[in-house]
Amino acid sequence: MEEYFSISSQYGLSDINPSPFLVENMLIATNGENRTLYVVKDHKLHPEVMDYRKLFFKQWPQTIWEPIAKSKLIELQQRNDVFTSKEEHSDLQADIVHTFEVAAKRRASDIHIRVGNKYTKIFFRIDQKLVFYTDLVDDKGVRFVQALYQTMCEGRTAPTFTFSEPVDAKVKESHVESLGLNGGRLATRPTDEKGLIVIRLLRKNNKSLTLRELGVTDEQERILQRVISKPSGVVFMSGPTNSGKSTLAKCMAEIVTSRDPGIHLLTVEDPIESTIAGAVQTPLICIDRGTPGALSKAWGDAIANLMRLDPDQIYIGEVRDFTSATGAISAAQTGQKVYTTIHTHNPIDIIPRLKSFNVDMDLITDSSLLTCLIGQRLAPLLCEHCKQAYVKHSHKVDPVYRELIETHCIPSGVYIANEEGCEHCNHTGYKGMTGIYEIIETNANFMQIFQTKGKLAAYEYWYQQGGQTLAANAISLINQGKIDPVYSHSNVSSLDRDIQMFTDEIRNSVTSKLKVA
Template sequence: MSERSQSFPPSSGILSDPSGPVPAPDSLRGHLVALENGQVLIGEDLRGQKDVDDYVFRISEYLERSGKPGALKIVYIPDRLLSDLLRTIHPPTDATETFYGNEFADGFDLFSEEENPETSGEPEPKRKNEEPDDRLPAPGSVPGKPSPESGGSPSISGQKNLIGEPLECLSSPREGTPSLFRAPAEIAPTVLLFSDGRFYVSREHRDNQHVNYYYRHFVPELWSKVYTDRPVPRPQFVSYEALRKIRREHFPEELPGDVYQAEGDEARKVMEIIRDAIRKRASDIHIRIEKDRTRVLYRIHGWLKPVQTLTHEEGERLARIVYNTMLDSSGRDTMFSDKKPQDGQFRQDYLPRGVFNIREFHAPTLGAGLGTVTMVLRLQYGSGGEAAQVTDIDTLGYDARHLAQIRFLMGLSHGIILFAGPMGSGKSTSMAAVLAIVLSMNPVEEGRGLHLVTLEDPPEYVIPSASQIAVPGGKFSDVLGRIMRFDANILMIGEIRDEATAEKAIEGAMSGHVVYSTVHSNDVLSIPRRLDGLKVRRDLLADPTIFRGMICQRLVPVLCRECRMTFRESEQSALVSEDLNNRIAGAGISPEEIFFRRKDGCQTCESQGIVGRTVVAEILLPDQEILDLVSGGRMTEAWRYFSEVLGGRTMMDHAIDKIQAGDVDPRDVESRLGWLHKGYLDRKTLQGIVGGFS
């Protein structure tokens, strides 16, 4: 065997493994590595020891029996490098021992100052009198394709590299292929080292200490020992997008939608969790990294449900993989931190079928830097990378009076219509359903169409014939000033969350547009007060020709009719407390009308006891009197006027109707709206509820 083939990395295994053909004795385990190609890498401190000489003699005998006489080659390397090498070959099962690079190796710098790749984000300049390195493609070229300068031929998967060996990715080898240069799972997606010496590093991740150690120390030191006849690879810094493109160019079998398969078990685990959550129609995934464990929970029909428990270390690795490799890199920190809140959105090639967007947010819990973090993934459903289709408004849960009021609002030619409620209350779903009907009432095909322009972060639903504009970061006020020249009849703003957006929305309503938007508010009469907090002028807040309609709502779980429990069954199961019984009676609900959720459910509801969620709402078509009362802070009088003069019904009134229809569990209503009561919550009603606890 030639010297060149002797120096090539192993292709079929490690001789010194306990299960290998020549296992190393216990005294040497962890201090040397014997490779199938005849190389024996030994820690420098063992030079000259008798047990090392004995073991090398056994390796020599094995190579002779295997038809490889003369292949033996002994290389002494620093213990630190050998330790890191062993950890890449056999990642420890205890995640706390996972190799992240020697964080204290900065004292050793392989590169001189003039060629240190950390000094610039651009490819390094050639030194004087230096011959071009034929191993590296020209700047801007795509590996695997001929360079204009070199006129070389493509080198793709399945072809030979420059020394006649099959081209392999050493940093992320295929499953079952050993590699001395395997990058740890946490950084594997950010580096790409090929067996022909080409070496790419993500520019966005270059300052990470683990990536930094890999390209500055681990690869150069080990390469000089393993490939004694080849120059040390010099990293080229490219964008993360380009890095992923290079991988796909070389390994076309890794389809874009499945590229995460090359990026470690943690990425596959994350995708399994997301797909399972999609199958169960979860709206959110919580990954709670606690001191001694990690809990994964799904929010299904508004309730959090634990689905699996992992170790603390597993959860930490999952969170890092999500943030460091799966999120769009624009507008966010480059690396995960457990010391501050961070957020982002998933990259398109990591979105499974069934969702068009996933938002990520995480923050430290129990104090920064303690390793306890909660990460929330918000699933936004759609298909094929597109937003979901709008839902028929008649199926959302509004009652007949609500629908009549909404249809009145659909015919307005100017003014603001606001949907309110906390996150997850169905505001965007209801607003999209209303707007879809408005456009269908004015078809473009008949020559009387309307132009609807939406500003969203990002668009959640496909509204036919609308111009839907994504506004990254939700900075709607930056776009609203120019949108007025977009020839729009109707404007939809994803959310009014700041003073500038509120001001622009009112300007639009006063200039002949209908403006739809959402706000976060507790109830329908708190909507003007919420806008007052955003510095909207009070004379404008009290103008019913500007504020035309206000809708506040919640979503309440719908009981499975196949397994729901009657009041009597629930009493026998001790589900009905005495104070709940008192509130049910105080609300005028007959026990025969009430049903409760069965904890374990049935086959029909997939063991959940609930089959969906329904809207409970209150709608205000304001007049001058009620706006004056609200702007003057006379809320009790305003609620009385809403109920007695305007004939308004509160969300609680609507929920009680659904309890009496057997559609919802009274306990679920209380979890969303507070204690059961009839009408608005005045002093007398409040005293009655408190008295029920005594």
């Protein structure tokens, strides 16, 4: 009976580290002492293949050479799970689960796996910082990743793992549910050596957080409560990956369902990350994610389907193109309240982003349809046990940052991270996270200025009406000694951002209003 193995396994050439191309397109079969070397027939004359064949036949001269179709090779790989021997599977899966367990206990949001030619390094993202976890030597990193993808994932965009092109998948919940996880969202990309694999951990976050616990200020909470109370319109949450958009959406949705248990709030998410109390949550269904346009069609179909299910309010996981954008706005036009996320750097950029999707400008400058634009970031909180007063440790800060801190902050209230940390923060200098927000509640004046005078004029109008910018909120937290000023300047908002954005006249007019108030 034939057994099948990757050429990177112990059945391949021990003194050769095969390239991802060879691993993907060749396969070894053994039957007792007999060997067959399968190759995708389209690549049988490839120089790398010919070199490997020559060395393989030199060691095992009786080998049978068998060119086959790519589809047949993939079928053999997938059916026989060739990337690790069956004896190795349980051990590797145990190692993988242990890695997830440590990551979950350390409150990591992501696991990063950097696979090199001779080593693999694993990092955890904890409180927004990458923290080294462990090394894997020789080819264990390759086998670790292959076993994870081949045996512990579903929704794979490629039937077998490859380092030669990006692949996506979802770690099955059954493997990690005992760790308090719903699974993990896996994405990869080729590197100059082998590849980078990043797994976003999806937590069973059933705890309901208040807006204040998320870091929303008193004034921002008043705005959000007012926005939530409106019967219709789209609320857009924007920010980079891992900025807390889904967490804020969950919080706002649960405010809705807790106020009125009779509300029928429907979601479509990709994937469902955590439970929203009182909502009916549905996953995005996309059978062939590798097909161009398939994901866009899936979002459009999902939104259309939700509208046939008698919703009162809906949450759309992401607006990513014309189809999903028009779907969200069409829902608002029919009187639905819609919560959704979009990728923009600043909330004021949401309208231009929608315009780039070719959505009608009259629709996206209608304040009854686009009711609120939210921008957000996450920042690590300084460890209360080891943070250091800036006035005593300013010599540790680069001069360029010192100038910014002393110009835009109140140095006596500023603290910086202790690079050595302590036992309370696992020696990182940080413990916990907070959200930082910029919330634009639209109105007719704002939208009219946007349409007639442009984005910057509308932004200035909002600021003059008392809008709290991301930079201003970050500086407030810095002055309270809660977040590190260097981290904030580099990752949240530059400390001098408002001076760069608004003229002296505009800023002085705002200051004058505050003094009068």
